[in-house]
Amino acid sequence: MNDFVGTQLRGWDAATFRTASGDPTMRSTVIAMTVLESAPDWARLRSRIERLTLCVPALRMRPLYGLMGISAPRLAVDPDFDLDVHLRRYRLPSDGGWQELLDDARRMSLTDFDSNRPLWEAALVEGLPGGAAAFLLKLHHSIADGQATVLMGLTLFEFAAESDPNELPAPPAPEAEDVGLRDVSIANMVDTLHRGVELASTSARAAAVFAKGTVTDPVGTWTQALQTVTSIGRVASVPDGALSPVMVGRGTTYRFAAFSLPFAAMRQTAKAQGMSVNDAFMAAIARGMDLYHRRHGVVVDELRVNVPISLRGDAGDRSGQAANAVSIARFPLAIAGLTVGEHMEQAHALVEHWRDEPAIRLADPLAEVSWFVPVPMLAHAAQASDVTTSNVPGPPMPLFLAGVRVSAVYPLVATIGAAVNITMVTYDGTAYIGLSTDDRAVRDAVDLVDDLRAGFAEVTGGVVGPADPYSADSRLPDPDDDTPSAGGEDPLP
Numbered sequence: 001m002n003d004f005v006g007t008q009l010r011g012w013d014a015a016t017f018r019t020a021s022g023d024p025t026m027r028s029t030v031i032a033m034t035v036l037e038s039a040p041d042w043a044r045l046r047s048r049i050e051r052l053t054l055c056v057p058a059l060r061m062r063p064l065y066g067l068m069g070i071s072a073p074r075l076a077v078d079p080d081f082d083l084d085v086h087l088r089r090y091r092l093p094s095d096g097g098w099q100e101l102l103d104d105a106r107r108m109s110l111t112d113f114d115s116n117r118p119l120w121e122a123a124l125v126e127g128l129p130g131g132a133a134a135f136l137l138k139l140h141h142s143i144a145d146g147q148a149t150v151l152m153g154l155t156l157f158e159f160a161a162e163s164d165p166n167e168l169p170a171p172p173a174p175e176a177e178d179v180g181l182r183d184v185s186i187a188n189m190v191d192t193l194h195r196g197v198e199l200a201s202t203s204a205r206a207a208a209v210f211a212k213g214t215v216t217d218p219v220g221t222w223t224q225a226l227q228t229v230t231s232i233g234r235v236a237s238v239p240d241g242a243l244s245p246v247m248v249g250r251g252t253t254y255r256f257a258a259f260s261l262p263f264a265a266m267r268q269t270a271k272a273q274g275m276s277v278n279d280a281f282m283a284a285i286a287r288g289m290d291l292y293h294r295r296h297g298v299v300v301d302e303l304r305v306n307v308p309i310s311l312r313g314d315a316g317d318r319s320g321q322a323a324n325a326v327s328i329a330r331f332p333l334a335i336a337g338l339t340v341g342e343h344m345e346q347a348h349a350l351v352e353h354w355r356d357e358p359a360i361r362l363a364d365p366l367a368e369v370s371w372f373v374p375v376p377m378l379a380h381a382a383q384a385s386d387v388t389t390s391n392v393p394g395p396p397m398p399l400f401l402a403g404v405r406v407s408a409v410y411p412l413v414a415t416i417g418a419a420v421n422i423t424m425v426t427y428d429g430t431a432y433i434g435l436s437t438d439d440r441a442v443r444d445a446v447d448l449v450d451d452l453r454a455g456f457a458e459v460t461g462g463v464v465g466p467a468d469p470y471s472a473d474s475r476l477p478d479p480d481d482d483t484p485s486a487g488g489e490d491p492l493p
Contacts, residue, residue: 004076004077004176004177004178005064005076005183006061006064006074006076006077007075007076008072008074008075008187008188008191009072012327013143014142015378016141016142017140018375019375019378019382020140020142021115022375022379023375023376023378023379024252025251025252025379025383026378026379026382026417027109027110027414027416028140028141028416029109029113029138029141029413029414030139030141030144030149030411030413030414031105031109031137031411031412032137032139032409032411032412033101033105033136033258033410033411033412033434034134034135034136034137034406034408034409034410035132035133035134035407035409035410035469036132036134036135036401036404036405037405038131038404039124039131039133039404040133040401040402041402041403042089042124044402045124045135045401045402046083047402048401048402049083049087049122049156050083050170051155051156052155052156053083054172054173055171056152058118058144059120059143060077060078060081060118060174060176061076062075062076062077062081062116062117062118063115064076064179064184065181065184066181066185066187067184074184074187075143076179077174078117079176079177081176085117086122087121087124088121088123088124090123090124090126091125091127092104092125092128094127097129097470098128098468098471101128101134102257102258104136105136105256105412106256108121108123109138109254109256109436110253110254113140119139119142120137120139120140120143121138122137122138123135129470132407133404137152139152141414149392150425153394153395154395156401157395157401158399158401159397159399159400160400161403162403163403210225239330239381239385240384241383241384242303242304242384242419243300243302243386244293244300245298246292246293246296246298246300247386247419247441248440248441249440249441250417250419250440251440253439254414254415254436254437254439255437255445256412256434256436257434257435257445257446257449257467258410258412258434258435258467259433259465259466259467259469260408260430260432260433260465261430261433261456261460261464261465262430262431262460262463263277263426263431264429266280266431266459266460267280268460269340269460269461273341273345275344275348276348277391278347278351279347279348280344280460281424281431282305282307282333282343282347283340283343283459284452284460285387285422285452285455286333286338286343286347286455287340287454287455287458287459288452288454288456289386289387289451289452290335292448292451292452293336295451299336300335301335301336301337302332302334302335303386304330304332304333304384304385304386304387305330305331305333305387305388305389306328306329306330306385306387306388306389306418307351307354307388307389308327309327309328309329329350329351329354329355330385331350331354333347333350334346340458382416383417383418385417385418385419386418387418387420387422388415388416388418388420388421388422389421389422389423390413390423392423392425393426394409394427395427395428396426396427396428396429397428399428406428408430408432408469409425409432410432410434411424411425411432412436413436415436415437418438419438419441420435420436420437420438420441420442420448421436422434422452423435433456435449435452449467450467
């Protein structure tokens with residue numbers, strides 16, 4: 001067999017690629033928008049990115065497709081890989097600012113990848129106010145989840161403006177050759193056969209363990225089996241639809257917004273309640289969503305929320321070889337009638353409950369089964385959610401890109417079926433919130449951003465930054481200052 005046929009996408013990665021390719025409402029892109037204090041030297045930046053592609057092999061790999069597309073694509077090194085095809089630079093108009101940058105990120109996100117080249121692209125955007133610049137890195141979700149993106153960033157960025165002479169050298173460029181449809185199809189069939197043998201072997205071992213357990217501990221064995229089966233039913237169940245009467249409809253376009261707040265304020269709020277930062281994050285979203293629905297004259301008890309559950313570090317973690325090590329918990333989240341503390345307690349209990357679900361760690365096998373489910377059915381299941389939330393810890397210290405200090409990092413993730421996607425990344429003492437809103441579901445995105453900022457302001461005691469960091473009130477307030485910031489002066493009822 002040809003040695004250059006690469007590795008077939010498996011499990012969650014394959015399911016993500018398939019749904020994104022089969023339904024435009026499921027477009028699955030991640031953009032890391034890094035704001036820089038100034039424009040870096042282009043040659044040095046290009047060298048850093050080339051090094052990144054050598055250290056992260058997936059960035060030099062293209063999809064290969066077998067006969068009739070009946071199998072997941074393979075990722076193999078592109079023999080025609082050209083860095084300049086994926087990397088570009090340009091300058092905003094003289095009157096351009098934050099909104100123009102977000103608009104460019106939106107267009108970048110909504111543009112499909114070349115399905116025959118590596119699934120990423122990047123752009124250096126110069127001309128931001130004050131001589132600042134931005135670096136946009138766009139990735140297909142099938143090759144990177146949030147934590148994988150952060151790990152890539154740690155390879156790309158440096159800890160000082162000067163190059164580290166002790167930095168390990170990048171590996172040499174991998175070898176690649178053209179492969180034909182026949183080679184790819186044969187490799188797919190061999191992989192399918194191996195998976196079948198592996199499944200049969202695993203099933204035989206499980207049956208033997210079950211038979212032994214039925215004799216030695218029948219109650220415990222059958223109880224565990226029943227719990228696993230019922231857990232699979234809960235995890236794989238498809239809701240009838242979204243719960244919001246306001247955020248209705250799903251389309252093929254979305255728009256971005258972003259703001260930030262001091263991470264210490266959120267951490268202090270969580271610590272005071274004996275909760276985690278993620279609990280405070282979800283409480284702020286619940287408060288903001290409640291205010292947004294009240295703005296529209298309705299009180300909604302619950303919204304259906306998607307929360308990624310990281311499996312990195314688990315016994316079955318494939319993160320060493322897979323781009324995504326995550327499963328998705330989907331549950332109703334109460335947004336009305338609770339105090340901030342109760343919101344945090346609710347979020348904590350729900351996430352922990354789903355984290356303990358036996359089937360949550362069967363994400364890859366269940367995703368393999370989804371290959372036999374029509375894409376429209378998968379899209380319908382995704383669109384039954386109102387909000388997707390994600391909290392990704394980032395580096396706590398300042399970083400540099402090609403000698404220039406990174407001043408901010410905003411996560412901009414496609415809606416992927418939900419009405420709203422809200423992602424938080426922490427960096428150097430600040431929490432950066434990125435939002436995407438479906439254009440059909442949210443026709444007043446500015447109002448939603450204001451309400452979410454108010455929700456975060458209430459949870460953190462009035463500490464939140466503006467929706468435009470280049471506006472007149474762009475300075476983040478001191479968390480010890482009692483003066484409420486913009487967007488935080490009106491607590492929710």
